[in-house]
Structure formats: C-alpha cells, structure tokens
Amino acid sequence: MKRSVAGVLMIMALGLAYAKDKPMHGVNEKIAVASRGGKVLVTLTVSNKTAQAIYLWKVIYASEQLFGPEFDIKVAGSAAPVNYMGPVVKRAPPGPDDYVKVEPNGVHRNTIDITRSYDFLPGKHRYQLSHTGSYVPDLQHLTDPVAMKPGSTVFTHTQVAQPAEQ
Template sequence: MKRSLAGVLMIMALGLAYAKDKPMVGVSEKVAVASRGGKVLVTLTVSNKTAQPIYLWKVTYQSKQLFGPEFEISVAGSAAPVNYIGPMVKRAPPGPDDYVKVEPNGVLSNTIDITGAYDFLPGKRRYRLSHTGGYVLDLQQLDNPVAMKPASTVFTHTHVAQPAEE
C-alpha cells in the first residue's frame, strides 16, 4: 500500500488547519498512555463542562485504531521523532454523520492501540506523546473547528524487535 504524505496532510488539515476560534473555557482533553504486555494504549478523554454540546470527529474519538499520524511522539528528553508507520487512509471531507456529540457537562473517552502504528525503538525507553484535539460547535459549520489546548504525557515502553519477515 502506497502511503501518501498529501493524504496525511489532508487529514490533519481537516481537523485543525481551519481552527479559527479559540477553545471554549470548559472544554478540555486529557491524554493517558498505558504500556503493558507489549502494547501501547492511548486514552483520550474529552470533558465538556460548558452549557452547549460539542461535536468530535469519530475517526479520532471512537475508532480503536489509527488511520493516520494522529499523535506526535518523540523519545523523551530529545527531539528525535518516532515515525508513524501505520495505515494511511484518504478520506472525503467529513460530514455531520462523522461526528459524535458530547452533551453539556459530558465526558467522552476512547482508547486506541497504537502499538504497530509507530516505529518504537527496541528496548526500554521513555517517550513523550502529544495530541491536539479539535471539536466543532455546529454541524452546519464543519469548516470552522476549534483546536483544544495540546495535551501530552510521558510514558515508558519496552519494545521487543521482531525478526524481519522474509
């Protein structure tokens, strides 16, 4: 499968490039990482402590796997990036059915297995993972997403390199 940088950029642009509004006070995202049993599980939790609903892109906030480089990961203490090696999916611009509603004073949480999607280095290492989520306030104005304050965490993961397949 040929991976397209243009496809990645399009996915990222759909979520954040047009973010014109400042985040509302009361909408926040937390990111947590659990590394156990050789897996890296990322949990995104969005809290909507406002009086109006927000809408989150289902691909990020309901999927159990990645379809593009959703997270920025680096080796902790350095700028060395961990490359995304997972599937790349080109998508049409999202429509209203591609969003999940988070009610006022609601919380939405989703856990994604990113183990095979990033090129983690062999051995035990500390990593920093960052994510900038986004939401829309009106399903009739999907071209006006709001970026959330970036969330990040540091985690330790032990990756055992697998022999190359012949």
C-alpha cells in the same frame, strides 16, 4: 445614547467573532498512555463542562486504531521523532454523521492501540506523546473546528524486537 448602544453591540460582535476561533472555556482533553503486555494504548478523555453540546470527529475519538499520524511522539529528552508507519487513509470531507456528540457537562473517552502505528525503538525507552484535539461546536460549521489546548504525557514502553520475516 444611540452611539453607546451601537458601540456596545459592535464590541459584543467583535468579541463573538474572536471567541469563535478560541476554545470554549470548559472543553478540555486529557491524554493517558498505558504500556503493558507489549501494547501502547492511548486514552483520550474529552470533558465538556459547557452548556452546549460539542462534536468530536469519530476517526480519532471513536476508533480503535489510527488512520493517520494523529500523535506527535518523540524519544523523551530529545528531539528524535518516532515515525508514524501505520495506514494513511485519504477521506472525503467529514459530514455530520462522522462526529460523536458530547452532551453539555458530558465526558467522552476513547482508547486507541497505537503499537503497530509508530516505529518504537527496540528495548525500553521513555517517550513523550503530544496531541492537539479539536471539536466543532455546531454541525452546520464542520469546516471551522476549534483546537483544544495541546496535551502531552510521558510514558515508558518496552518494544520487543520482531523476528525477521523469512
């Protein structure tokens, strides 16, 4: 009997260690892109359908602009990347105040204007945008973010050529 209990406990411990690196069932991210009025607006919606709070990094989930190449954008139907040309900010490792809390069974939504952050082609084109979000289930373990299932969407954007600077 002691061996059976010890064996079950060992299997449970291994399962918990394995689950730590896996996304929690019930946490997901949806990506929507709106291209209107010459702008490209990306909305990230994270749903937490679990019984515990999760924490999202404010830089991507509570900011209105990008500070690094968070999204992978390609011309749809090709491997041609759309280069990131926005600001890149070097940061200290994030602390607990750098996260936004999403309560159990809660939803968090943020919209970011990426129009000037990526080198969209002049004229009308279709693009594929991909993003792999992450969260931390515990503010005591900020160095162990958990990746969400990668999300992707296709959108059409018309980039009006900017007049040359004089």
